[in-house]
Amino acid sequence: MLGSTGKVLRVDLTQGTLKDEALDEATLHKYLGGTGLGAKYLMEEVNPKLDWSDPKNILFLGSGVLGGTRIPGCGTISFVTKGAMTNGATSSQANGNFGAYLKWCGYDAIIVQGVSPTWKYLYLHEGGAELRDASQLVGKGSWETEDAIKEELGYKERGMSVFSIGPAGENMVRFSGIFGDRGHAAAHNGLGAVMGSKKLKAFAAQRAPNKLQFADPPKLGELAKKTTEGAKAFGGGGVFNWGTSRVVPAAEPAGWLPVRNYTTDVFSEKDLFDGQRLRSLFQSQNYPCYGCASHHYELMTVTEGPYKGFFGKEPEYEQWAAWGPQIWQKDPGAAVVLSNECDNLGMDTNEAGWLVGWVMECYEKGALKKEDLDGLEMTWGNVEATRALLKKIANREGCGDMLAEGVKRAAEKLGGEAVNWAIFTGKGNTPRGHDHRGRWVEMLDTVVSDCSTLQTQMLVMNKDLWKMPNPMDVFNPDHVVQAEANSTGSMTVCDCLVQCWFTSFCDTETQTEAINAATGWKLSVDDVMKVGRRTVNLMRLYNLKCGLTPDKEKPSPRYCSQPVDGPNKDKPIAPHWEKMMDQYYQLMGWDRKTGMPLPETLKDLDIEDLAK
Ligand code: SF4
Structure with a gap:
């Protein structure tokens, strides 16, 4: 089939089996792939009455009909499952390379079901796919996992795409996500918890030769250029040239920067978080996804302040917002640290930012005391206490166990006036990082x-x-x-x-x-x-x-x-x-x-x- 491998890989972790299934053209025509295709499988295969952690829940990940073409941004992958936060339909996307590599390895999508008796990771390569022992990876963060798998299998940096769960996913923290390709995230609605419930640590796909057939490759080349030109021009090229990192100073005067858990909309230090300034102040290097010419995605080294020398991914706008104004924290270097540590532990930054801001407000108002928080002083902007709290949550240790349930459930458990300070939706999730x-x-x-x-x-x-x-x-x-x-x-x-x-x-x-x-x-x-x-x-x-x-x-x-x-x-x-x-x-x-x-x-x- 043109534009598709015509195959889906079915992985049964309980049985330890892998099976190819046909993907017919009519289905792809109706759903195009990715989220649409995953929604169809979810609807047909997962009894809605089951809990998200039931072995019969599926974890779908798929590319679409543009996956592996030269159209920019088509290395992205979409995950679909019954998610842990809402116990309902979930879809979340991660950019990077996996979507293209998956198709080059011979599959449009993967469906994972069952529970493995021991920790495993799935390795996709030119010759097929296999489940491998992941016991040595347990407890590792997403960057370490990526390094370890590449080293074990002998791949260079761009020769393989790895997406994994961190300790939070292993411990089924309700808002844990799936992270890979140096900080890309599919983090919404507890995908990581679903993966952890199946004892699956990672997906790893080789950059195999591209043998896909397309109907009109010259036209695709022309449209790839047109897409790049469109992205360059859209919004004055802000995202193309600077990513999302310039949004903080623009959001504050418009009143949609989240500040101090919605208790104010004023953040005088907004210009310190201007991404254009930080790209010249800190060291940054472009690290684009497959087929993308944008300067959106960068890796970054902090060059001044108490966290000088820290290396990781440049935070996206929502990460600057969560680990800056939302928790009333004013050092951009510290925001780089918190952003990367939250990712590496395997948790959704948005939910984590609302959660920490809510804890800080509870601490200020006396609803949570030092003794309730294992001795942590959760004062506004306290970076070291936040780092310690994130680790406790990821490991469900002490007070972290209750907080690992996310803002809504933690607030309802604490009860009283504290529920009225929590930011969430009735479905059980929290919003993205805006006011x-x-x-x-x-x-x-x-x-x-x-x-x-x-x-x-x-x-x-x-x-x-x-x-x-x-x-x-x-x-x-x-x-x-x-x-x-x-x-x-x-x-x-x-x-x-x-x-x-x-x-x-x-x-x-x-x-x-x-x-x-x-x-x-x-x-x-x-x-x-x-x-x-x-x-x-x-x-x-x-x-x-x-x-x-x-x-x-x-x-x-x-x-x-x-x-x-x-x-x-x-x-x-x-x-x-x-x-x-x-x-x-x-x-x-x-x-x-x-x-x-x-x-x-x-x-x-x-x-x-x-x-x-
Ligand atoms: S580099 Fe940025 S714009 Fe380009 S595909 Fe990746 S996430 Fe998207």
Whole structure:
């Protein structure tokens, strides 16, 4: 099949068996791969009544029809499972190289099921795949695991892609993730805990020769250049040239930088965290993913301050935000350390940042005392106490055991007023690293999305195509609802293909051309947009079967509270919330009482059979 290997690898860890399964063209045509394909397998194979840690849960990871092409960003991989935070449908993507290497090793996707009696890792290579002993890797972080596997198998840095869980995943910390290729993360909704529950430490794929066949390679080359030019130009080339690291100084004056657990929106030290400044102050080196010409992704050495000499990955915006303003910490070098240590321990930075900020607020207000925290003084901005706490959480040691359950569960267990200081969604997750009281579309998106992360994208290349209000008033409830509903599916198309969003910026038209050049199909732009919406609705159907009800689609009191200062202090979202939800359900074609997609919605998306 053009654009595809036509194969999925099924790994049964209980039996210790590996089996090739055929992937037919009609299925790929309907889902494109990645998240869409994973959602289909999840729906068909995992009983929604089972717990996420049940051996019968599957961990799917897949590339898409653009995987392994020269289109930038197509080394990305998408994971799908029943996740630990929401006990519902989950999809999370990691950039890097694995998606391309997976296809070059002969598979579009892997489905892992069962539980291994001993720790294993999966090794994919030109000649096939094998499970190998991972007992020597237990307790290692993701960078060490990557080094150890490459050394054991004799691969150089770029000759292999490794994604693994750290100690947090091994200990089934509920918000643990999967990390690889030097700091890329698929960290949302407890993927690492699912992998840990299966006693699977890592996936390792050789950079095998590319033997894939595509319908029109010259056209793909042309579209690769066009995609790069589009990424260079989008937003003035900010992400292309500087990554996400310049966002902190821009977010604060707009009131969407998370500061001190939403107790203020003022962070005077914002310019210290300007990525452009830090790239010249610290030593940084470009470390792009497969097929990407962007300067987004860098490795970094701290060159001054108490953490001088520390080497790791340059934090993304959300990591600067979590380990800077959110915990009231003002040393960028310390933020580099915390960001990398959190990754290496194997935990989602967003959840960890909200959790530590909440602990600090509880400590300040007396709801948590030193003796409750194994002697740690969790004062605002205390870097060494935070480092120690992260280790305790990853190892479920002492007070870390309760905190390993994430913000919502820890706050509900502590009870009292502390619940009102916690930032979370009704589904059980926390948002990405923004103050969404200044980004209403993203609060709505986070709350209604399948696994409480950002699922859609306002920053689409063609606003008319996705019928975005233009110009848009970001505090106008009608505009917010229209933007959220109309752009649903835009980012999911990237996750089905599977393409890094920072290279495509939801340029659905170019993506459609690329799909056709890779496969020889004749999909229209509308067909491709529909794949995104189909996948969103399929994940929703699964969540409804898991017990999702509309009353869980709401922000916690602190999450939707009125800012006390900053530019948005007179713009509370809470008074508009119920009406916005009514309008949103209507635009999405969902029943307001049950949350169920209406029969005509399912018919339009051709998934009526899966709703039964
Ligand atoms: S934009 Fe960044 S994350 Fe995306 S493919 Fe390029 S280097 Fe990787």
